[in-house]
Amino acid sequence: MTQPVWRLILNGKSSGDDAVREAVTATREQGQTLQVRVTWEAGDEKRYVDEAIADGVAVIIAGGGDGTLSEVAEAMAMSGHDAGALPALALLPLGTANDFAVATGIAVEPQAALNLIAASTPQPMDLLRLxxxxxxxxxxxxxxxxxxxxxxxxxxxxxxxxxxxxxxxxxxxxxxxxxxxxxxxxxxxxxxxxxxxxxxxxxxxxxxxxxxxxxxxxxxxxxxxxxxxxxxxxxxxxxxxxxxxxxxxxxxxxxxxxxxxxxxxxxxxxxxxxxxxxxxxxxxxxxxxxxxxxxxxxxxxxxxxxxxxxx
The missing domain is CATH 2.60.200.40 (Tumour Suppressor Smad4)
Incomplete structure (x- = not known):
């Protein structure tokens, strides 16, 4: 049986965060396949999301603030796939205020945020289209x-x-x-x-x-x-x-x-x-x-x- 793959789309501003690196390493040591893609310029989020969907990953993790979460969710929504055919979405909160994480109770500590993925079942979530x-x-x-x-x-x-x-x-x-x-x-x-x-x-x-x-x-x-x-x-x-x-x-x-x-x-x-x-x-x-x-x-x-x- 092929192990589910997680793919982290990491905001380039957080690529040097030691806590993120340690959490990624620890997650891999636990046996989870976790791949990382770092954004550099406009359009990277969409490109990485499209690649993740094509590769059949199980979870796409938005690593950044509320803006990164929306950009990743937007790319998923505009992919043309139904929600059931898309990977699940997760958040590694790395923004200034992390309003979405604070309101929902997602831990802002990187290891705890990654642990949530394995410990939870993805729930249907609405999006706003403007x-x-x-x-x-x-x-x-x-x-x-x-x-x-x-x-x-x-x-x-x-x-x-x-x-x-x-x-x-x-x-x-x-x-x-x-x-x-x-x-x-x-x-x-x-x-x-x-x-x-x-x-x-x-x-x-x-x-x-x-x-x-x-x-x-x-x-x-x-x-x-x-x-x-x-x-x-x-x-x-x-x-x-x-x-x-x-x-x-x-x-x-x-x-x-x-x-x-x-x-x-x-x-x-x-x-x-x-x-x-x-x-x-x-x-x-x-x-x-x-x-x-x-x-x-x-x-x-x-x-x-x-x-x-x-x-």
Whole structure:
């Protein structure tokens, strides 16, 4: 019987990480065939995913942050294969904030993250498909707009390397006093809303930007996207917005935000609107976002709260 093969697609920024090298070596010593491919330039993720599918590997491991996870998941989704014919997906969290891993409970310690693969059964997971002005992208975790997008895009790389997730908080605090509302029209099945907003979350997962829980009730396998629209707030509320979001105050969002669970949503804006897809900005006047149920199968902790029926 041929042993299942795992293939790690490792973000080039983490290729020199000693903990990753040690975890890969230990996993191989346990008898698991684990192959590594390191990304160097744009397009490598897709090429490596296509090669892994053609080679019939059992598991594709995205080694990097939320952006790497989405890029690998996007390549799998756009391969043309049904979820059942694709390798399972796993995550080795190596990003700055690792929002998807934190929310789902995937260990950020490399050896523990690899051990999860052998100890778990891959579960069907939805993906978000975003189309805007003729361009298509896929997202595994969260698409954000307004405040969350500005914080993610404007946090310097050097600060992220030095301070990790704290860098997002520092940038967020600095921007709170200068938030400029954006205006858009939102529509979905049985849902209509139009007006100004300062923060927007369209979630498969629950948090982004270093712990901003914009979609605290999102599930990975319910066939729905979680939509949260935060309109402009009074000065007192604005002063505490960053802290409340970073602490996941779902009650605060329920009070001040417009929330919905939808299979799809369309967004129209007279001015160009930027959405951040797990670190990848996408700009358009019109977006169509669909939740594609069970598009991949992913190794997740048994106790994760982001699957239906899990505690």
């Amino acid at each position: 189309r805007g002005d003729g361009v298509e992208h896929w997202c595994a975790n969260l698409a954000t707009g307004g405040f969350g997008t500005e914080v993610t895009v404007e946090t310097p790389e050097g600060m992220k390397k030095l301070l990790g997730g704290l860098a997002y908080l520092i940038t967020g605090v600095a921007k709170l006093a200068t938030i400029e509302p954006q205006t858009a029209r939102f529509s979905g099945e049985g849902f209509q809303w139009e007006g100004e907003f300062i923060a927007l979350g369209i979630g498969n997962g629950r948090q982004a930007g270093g712990g901003q829980q914009l979609c605290p009730d999102a599930l990975l396998d319910d066939g729905l996207l979680a939509l949260t629209i935060v309109p402009p707030l009074g000065s007192e509320a604005v002063g505490s917005l960053g802290t409340l979001l970073s602490e996941g105050k779902a009650g605060f969002l329920a009070e001040v935000a417009r929330q919905a669970s939808l299979a799809w949503v369309e967004i129209h804006s007279d001015s160009p609107l930027t959405l951040n897809l797990d670190g990848e900005p996408m700009q358009a006047h019109h977006f169509r976002i669909d939740c594609i149920p069970g598009r991949v199968r992913m190794h997740l902790p048994a106790a994760t709260a982001l699957l239906r029926g899990r505690a």
